[in-house]
Amino acid sequence: MFLSIEWWWFGVIMLCVATVLPLAALTKDRRSFRRASLMLTMAALAELSLFAVGSVATNRTLTASFVELAPNIALTFQFDRLAGFFLLIITLVGLTVAIYSLHYIEHEHSAIKKNLHVALMNGFILSMLLVVASANTIAFLVFWELMSICSFFLVMFHYEEAETRKAGQFYFIMTQLSTVFLMFAFLGIHALTGSFDIVAIGSVPAPLLPVILLALFVGFSIKAGIIPVHKWLPYAHPASPSNISALMSGVMLKVAAYGLLRFAFATADRPLWFGILLLVTGTISAILGGLYALKELDIKRMLAYHSIENIGIVFIGLGLSVIFEYAGLTALKQLSLAATWFHALNHALYKSLLFLTAGSIAHATGTRNMEKMGGLVKIMPYTAIIFLIGSVAISALPPLNGFASELMIFQAMFAAGELPNPFLHILLMACLAIFALTSALASACFVRAFGAAFLALPRSEEAARAHEVETGMILGPALAACCCAALGVFSAQLFAWFGVPMPIPNLLFVAIVILLMLAGIVFALKQKGVAQSSRVTETWGCGLIEQTSRMEYTASGFSEPILTIFDTIYGTKKEVNKSYFDWFDAYFRKGSAKITTAQFHEEYLYQPIADVFMKLSGFLTRIQSSVEPDAYILVLFLTSLALIFIGGVSLPNIF
Structure with a gap:
């Protein structure tokens, strides 16, 4: 019933209306318009999530054409299991963000900003849905740019802050660089095959396929935030409103991963080097993302680096699938792909949850600096519980969803012995060791984050005066927390229901055992009367009478x-x-x-490149200003003739 083109168009039209509705009262502070828009967004996303589930469950392929721009050039959509799965990711995260935004957006200071925030957010969600549904490169590029434009304006939403303007500059440059590489790949595919269809990449001649794959890899890696082309991400996420950070990290990065998956896996034979490239870059991003996160005191910047870590894990899964396919190990290839899909969904849920709760903390305390938090578990208990669930999930602890998907990747890596190439054995075992360290670092990072933000005493006046946030800002991330628990506890059953049973343990049994153990501990304590006879006293502080926040273990x-x-x-x-x-050097006074x-990448990679371009532009500027106008016009004329000649010679050979 839900899997029909009419069902898709109905959801898209509702989202279009929800995008335009706040603009009808752009300069007026009409909360009813914004609420109606967000309610319409929720209804559309709930309806489209049913459509996505139907697409994944039935594994049918549907197509639809929107408008013909020119002969043989149309905006065409296609829905198969892969597109349906990523549509499900977008709709689930979008639904949690829309619920959260009911109250969060009202904290903006002007009516125009509130209305624009809703409109741009809805347009951002709609553009990502259309990118995933695109069946040809024209539609993909049109909606990809629409997604980039909406996200750029949202990153720059608080443009009056210097940090935001810097983030916007980084984001604009990197996102346009991503588009340049994608356009090169798309035009190359069309030049070599005569088709704009995504599946046409499968007909690209083998000698030129590496060029296309590398262009796609770089273009999608920039948008995904893979190291070393990640620099925009730690700037853009902290600068953006928290609900937008949740969408960018939870969804937009997955849209980039989807693009790479859609194009690269449309080819019949993926070369081994491509799988090794994905595996190595994914492993480097995972470990460095985790390490860089541990040094951050800004809670949103810390989460941004963990986005780099987790998108690296997605790339690891993709690389493993290519390597196992090359070796003819079909079962391991399927395991790696399933783990990749599942981890993309899991990360979207727990990372959106963490960004939303981080936004709640920043709103309640007025700071993103974890050194100025503390003691919030008593002030914001619901937010603390939800953040704790997200922390357990991202740390890959059972029985939540992060554990299930990372366990599947570990299982695939442990099968390195089945590969026929000794070099691949060594490579996979090295990546396995680094991946294990990454998981340990993530656990340490979120022990640090939860302890610094929620435990002990408040370390600032703002933290002491904090308050629990409104209901909508609790219900949104709470929905994502429930999904994290359900996808972990019932992971084995879900895979079996979709007809792809995986070798993962029954986490429902693990969850029951954990609950029984906790219940047993509580019961034993009550039987001994510990709970009733306990006394409240201060923590020992080396003989000092009063405990202060300066005695706490800081982040x-x-x-x-x-x-x-x-x-x-x-x-x-x-x-x-x-x-x-002065009189006794054995003791210091203060x-x-x-x-x-x-800042390794900024100092040793980006800045040298920027310096080269600045010197080159300065050189060209001096030449331009020193050349006489008639000579300047002559150079332009000769250059134009040369370009026309080159185009006339090469284009017939290409097309």
């Missing part, structure tokens, strides 16, 4: 040993300044310590 203190161990990667520098009593880390 910086927690991560300091890791900064020391990995000082080669971080470029860690420590400075300690002490002031001693002191200060500072730990700094290098």
